[in-house]
Amino acid sequence: DLEKILFLKKVESTQDVSKDWIRKYNFSPVIVASEQTKGRGQRNSLWQSYKGGLWFSLSLKNFSTFKDTLLPLMCSYAVLKSIENLTLHPMIKWPNDVMLLYKKVAGILVEKFNFNGEVYHICGFGINVNNEINIENIRYPAINLKSILKREINVNMLLFNILENFEKILENFSDIFFDTILKDINNKLFLKNEFIKIEKQNKIVYNAILDSIGSEGELIYILNGKYYSLFSGRIIF
Numbered sequence: 001d002l003e004k005i006l007f008l009k010k011v012e013s014t015q016d017v018s019k020d021w022i023r024k025y026n027f028s029p030v031i032v033a034s035e036q037t038k039g040r041g042q043r044n045s046l047w048q049s050y051k052g053g054l055w056f057s058l059s060l061k062n063f064s065t066f067k068d069t070l071l072p073l074m075c076s077y078a079v080l081k082s083i084e085n086l087t088l089h090p091m092i093k094w095p096n097d098v099m100l101l102y103k104k105v106a107g108i109l110v111e112k113f114n115f116n117g118e119v120y121h122i123c124g125f126g127i128n129v130n131n132e133i134n135i136e137n138i139r140y141p142a143i144n145l146k147s148i149l150k151r152e153i154n155v156n157m158l159l160f161n162i163l164e165n166f167e168k169i170l171e172n173f174s175d176i177f178f179d180t181i182l183k184d185i186n187n188k189l190f191l192k193n194e195f196i197k198i199e200k201q202n203k204i205v206y207n208a209i210l211d212s213i214g215s216e217g218e219l220i221y222i223l224n225g226k227y228y229s230l231f232s233g234r235i236i237f
């Protein structure tokens with residue numbers, strides 16, 4: 001239910017607050033927090049969540065599994081569209097980061113949560129907006145919107161805009177609609193046609209060329225003239 005939003009001051013992780021709601025009420029509103037003390041990112045990393053950023057989780061109940069692998073992509077696409085509204089040129093880094101000027105501006109964490117025989121997807125959005133970023137504690141280059149736009153961004157307006165975009169993407173989801181989205185994503189794909197290093201089942205693939213994202217959200221790359229698909233893994237950058 002994306003109509004109801006709960007704003008909280010300080011939590012450990014909005015992902016967990018959302019799960020607590022589901023355990024109690026079989027439902028969770030969108031959970032937004034000004035600050036997180038144990039924000040988490042991909043692969044169990046710590047996600048810096050100082051005041052001024054946009055940290056929220058939304059939950060989807062019994063979301064169709066065929067779109068399952070695409071969900072993180074749909075989330076990052078909604079963020080991409082909202083950032084484009086600020087007249088910036090963000091890019092999507094497969095599978096679900098949003099980049100600006102070769103630095104990470106947003107990350108998505110989707111967790112599956114089974115409760116009472118129902119499946120929930122908890123989608124966590126972390127967007128660096130006006131927050132400080134402690135570069136000493138971060139393993140990759142990161143940036144916030146404020147430093148690029150040279151002004152404070154209204155965090156709540158950004159939130160509403162992302163939710164609106166996300167809802168539109170969910171509602172209109174169909175082959176034709178998705179084709180358009182996929183084209184758009186492939187036009188704004190970070191490191192497209194460049195040499196990349198891929199982590200695949202704990203092995204590293206060197207000298208692959210990033211080709212595109214396929215219709216199931218998979219990464220398509222070229223290695224020694226052959227095409228390969230990757231459903232889970234990451235681009236090392």
Ligand code: BTN
Nearest residue numbers: 013039040041042056107124126
């Ligand atoms: C990543 O790129 O590693 C994913 C980052 C996801 C961070 C968001 S912030 C809101 C939600 N709560 C969390 O603890 N994590 C996600």
